[in-house]
Amino acid sequence: MGIGPELARRSAPTHDTSDGHRSVPRRQWQRTYLRSLAITDTTIVVTTVVLAQGAGTMIGGPVDPGSSVPQGLASAIVVAGLWLAILALNGTRKKPIVGSGEEEYRLVTRATLQTFGLLAIASFLVDSFATDLDTIRVYLLLAMPVGLVVLPLGRRWCRRSIERRRVRGEFRTSVLVVGSEHAVDAMVGSFVRDTSAGYRVVGVCTTGYTGESERTTTVAGQEIPVLGAETDVINAVKLSGADTVAIAAGTHWGNGDIGELAWELEPYRVDLVVAPGVTDIALPRLSMHPVGGLPFVHVEEPQYRGSHRLAKTTFDLACAVLALTVAAPGMLVVATLIKLQDGGPVFYRQERVGLGGNVFRMWKFRSMVVDADRMVDAVRTRTGQDDATFYKSARDPRITPVGRFIRRTSIDELPQLFNVLARDMSLVGPRPLAVGEGEKIPGFVPRRILVRPGMTGLWQVSGRSDLSEADRIRLDLFYVANWSMVQDLLIVVKTVRAVLAGDGAY
Known part of the structure; x- marks a missing residue:
């Protein structure tokens, strides 16, 4: 190969972080x-x-x-x-x-x-x-x-x-990403979105590389050097100082090629990770089963039935009763303020799509003017959201002064605890869709209605109303496919933290 492993380790470049700190190996x-x-x-x-x-x-x-x-x-x-x-x-x-x-x-x-x-x-x-x-x-x-x-x-x-x-740029893993251009872009984008994982892409090897020098690719606003083709991994590791090689889906390698690469990387103490080609599947649903010397990734079915559903139901009912007991005095004060404001009804009820496509009436404290539903088309046009799957705007003129406060603090959602007790909703789940909402997205509604809608969910703790429509759809479907009690508990904790901080709510 031209240079021995020990010399390669000594001559591999060290990297300074963006703030001038030298990376710890x-x-x-x-x-x-x-x-x-x-x-x-x-x-x-x-x-x-x-x-x-x-x-x-x-x-x-x-x-x-x-x-x-x-x-x-x-x-x-x-x-x-x-x-x-x-x-x-x-x-x-x-x-x-x-x-x-x-x-x-x-x-x-x-x-x-x-x-x-x-x-x-x-x-x-x-x-x-x-x-x-x-x-x-x-x-x-x-x-x-x-x-x-x-x-x-x-x-x-x-x-x-x-x-x-x-x-601060410390405790990061330097990654060389290998694969087709589309697969490399997707993997680098995942690393950029999940900054807490600590992956820093130092170079890529792509199928379309033809030998031109100083070529770069831009992904999610980051310019990354292209260091070679899929067959140039070892040289790219020496050039970049990467300590991990990540194989994206879509490579042209056979089963033996990846095993051979693992042996070639071993003297350099470089880890090898391989993306299995399945996306938005949580780790508990994945397991590895060797068959005839080939590793097969088994994807288990989502957990919707039996003891899992019983545990979720018990959790929902216990938390709803406790929350209503604690929040009752505050809810009475809010109801009084809404009534005194304009004399209109205290509660707002709207038909939503629940488990199995059943329609139910969802309760909220009224945060908008009376007859706000009749104004929705005009407001959508005014805010430029005629074609949006989900409509929500911080500048919605229908929101009342009291409504703005209870929306920012999410107090307007508390009456949905009665929907939880009635088993129309769950404490945690995808947000309930309005009738007809999301029908233009292929496969979206049929998967959403496999579980009860929730008062809070993944996208509510991942940016709340500030998230893009595509991210909301992705996170809703991820929750449906990967539900677990541990995830529900984490979402509840993060929801409390997000509400107290007032992040992204309007």
Whole structure:
């Protein structure tokens, strides 16, 4: 090849970030980050178990006076060790998982539930496993719920710290993207949209490269050097100093070619990742199954039925009852203000399309003038949104002064909690479509109505009303295809944060 691997590593260019900081090598910052995760997990687990054991002792947990080591301490060590071991066995600190958000939280939650499930089973099967059943109950009642909340928060704290470093240009992965021009543009665009993932594209190798020097391509406003064709990957790695090669869909390589490239990259300590060619499919729905030496990506069906639907229904009803109980006094004040403003009705009701295409009446606090629906065509024309799938404008003249406040704070949505109790809506889901809305988009409505519409959803926490129409459609369909309880919980938390910040609401 002309240069040996060691010389290539020494001569590969180092990169300065946009603010002048020199990039930390990927393997170095990954080791540092994984070490901080291990320390955070261990601290949380040990502290949670010790506090739970202490609480159990205070309320009468027995201690064996004949033992050289207090039996309570021994059981705490066993529980903490088991918890940490199951976190490791679930792969919660694997490099592809850490910092991935929903999947990382899902695995941490699953490991915690597995730990205490095993404890509960062991307490019945082995009489001498712990002090007694009371000790196990203390762990189940105290340590488990605390762990389910604090462990994901610890991961979130670590993730936020690395995101802040990435904003400053640190802790990034230098990527060389390989594939057809269209596939390369799509992959680079994904990296640009998800800046928190920390991928910095340092070059591309495309099918259409014909050897011209100093060629560049512009994607999402970024100018990226074209370093060669698909067969020039090794030389491009040496030129760019990339520490990861990403193979986009649409390459002309055979199955053996990618395997051969992995061997060629190994001496340079460069990672190889391959896009499977499926988009907008969440990781829990993907699994790898080898068949005759070929890796097949299996895409599981969306989870709409059985225990998953029961869990979502329970979550919706419990949260709706709690929210209505807490918000009732404030809702009474808002209703009074709306009535005093112009004497019109307090609530606004509109027919929307729900689960299975059934039409229902959605409730909101009225934020517009009386008979606003009769003015919608004229307002659409005035704001230049005649052909828009979703109509929403910050300059809508129909909005009243009180309405502007309750829209900005999302208080106008609170009556939809009654729709949740009536099972017309869910707490989280795609926003309910008006009758006839979205019918011009092929396949959009049939997929949207596979789940109940929600009070909040993915696009509401990804920019709210400031998102483009294309992004709203994409995020709605992504939610339908990849629903999970962990995702719902994250959306609820992000919704509260977005409402308090007043981001993108009008």
